[in-house]
Amino acid sequence: MLAVLGVSDKRSIEVLAGGLLDLGWDVVATEGTRRAIAEAGLSVGAVSDLAGVPTMLGGRVKTLTVSVMAGILARDAEPDLSELAEHGVERVHLVACNYYVLPAAASSMDQFREKIDVGGPAMLRAAGKNCAHVVPLCDPDDYAGVVAELAAAGGSPEGVSQERRFALAAKAFEVSAAYEASVAALFRSSTG
Numbered sequence: 001m002l003a004v005l006g007v008s009d010k011r012s013i014e015v016l017a018g019g020l021l022d023l024g025w026d027v028v029a030t031e032g033t034r035r036a037i038a039e040a041g042l043s044v045g046a047v048s049d050l051a052g053v054p055t056m057l058g059g060r061v062k063t064l065t066v067s068v069m070a071g072i073l074a075r076d077a078e079p080d081l082s083e084l085a086e087h088g089v090e091r092v093h094l095v096a097c098n099y100y101v102l103p104a105a106a107s108s109m110d111q112f113r114e115k116i117d118v119g120g121p122a123m124l125r126a127a128g129k130n131c132a133h134v135v136p137l138c139d140p141d142d143y144a145g146v147v148a149e150l151a152a153a154g155g156s157p158e159g160v161s162q163e164r165r166f167a168l169a170a171k172a173f174e175v176s177a178a179y180e181a182s183v184a185a186l187f188r189s190s191t192g
Contacts, residue, residue: 001157003094004047004068005037006030006120008101011140014040016096019147023155025094050090068092072126075133093157094146095127096137098175102182112190116183121176128172131165136172 003020005027007013017037020027021044028045029037037044052067071092074080084091099117127136135146135157146160146168153159 001025001093001155002050002071002090003027003096004029004050004072004092004123005033005044005096006047006123007033007096007098007140008117008120009098009140010036012143013037013096013140014042016137016140016143016147017042017044019143019151020094023147023150025155069122069126072123072134073130075130092127092134094135094137095123096143097124097127098138098140099179102179102186112186117179121179124172125176128169128176131169132162135160135165136168138168138172138175142168142171 001020001024003016003025005013005017006029010033013033013036017027017029018040021042026045027037028047028050030047034044034046047068050068050071052065067089070084070087070089072095074084074089074091081091083089097120099120100115102112102115124136124138127134137143137146146164149160149164150157151159
């Protein structure tokens with residue numbers, strides 16, 4: 001089982017990463033998230049290894065790669081699994097992602113635009129879309145409950161119920177919609 005972690009809000013990330021590692025999962029994380037996990041005394045892989053390319057453009061491109069997105073969007077169906085194997089892409093079973101915090105007001109358009117998260121929303125939306133096969137997490141308050149469900153199922157992602165997955169997907173899309181609305185509002189406020 002493979003989890004991809006890339007969070008701005010690092011609360012309880014050690015609970016999630018540690019729980020997954022204890023259950024025998026492979027865990028990869030973006031650079032900042034990986035540092036926070038290391039500060040908690042845990043070791044996880046780099047998302048750049050999964051992506052097959054290093055973080056690029058000053059950190060603006062980390063997860064927007066075919067390898068990461070195909071791993072998230074793959075279903076537990078033979079055609080998908082065969083295609084992943086053919087291209088050496090690893091299947092992703094859990095995504096934990098929350099976005100950069102936007103400024104309250106756009107003091108500088110360049111600074112504001114730099115804070116707009118692109119890869120995080122893409123990953124979280126993909127996990128939400130594919131919630132029948134991937135556990136989408138965007139709220140640190142959900143980490144312990146999901147780890148408990150996984151533990152009760154011996155670490156299997158199937159231990160997270162469909163009902164819980166749909167609730168997590170709904171939350172992911174609510175967070176995404178609110179984030180997009182905030183970005184739009186900041187653009188509108190800057191045109192005065």
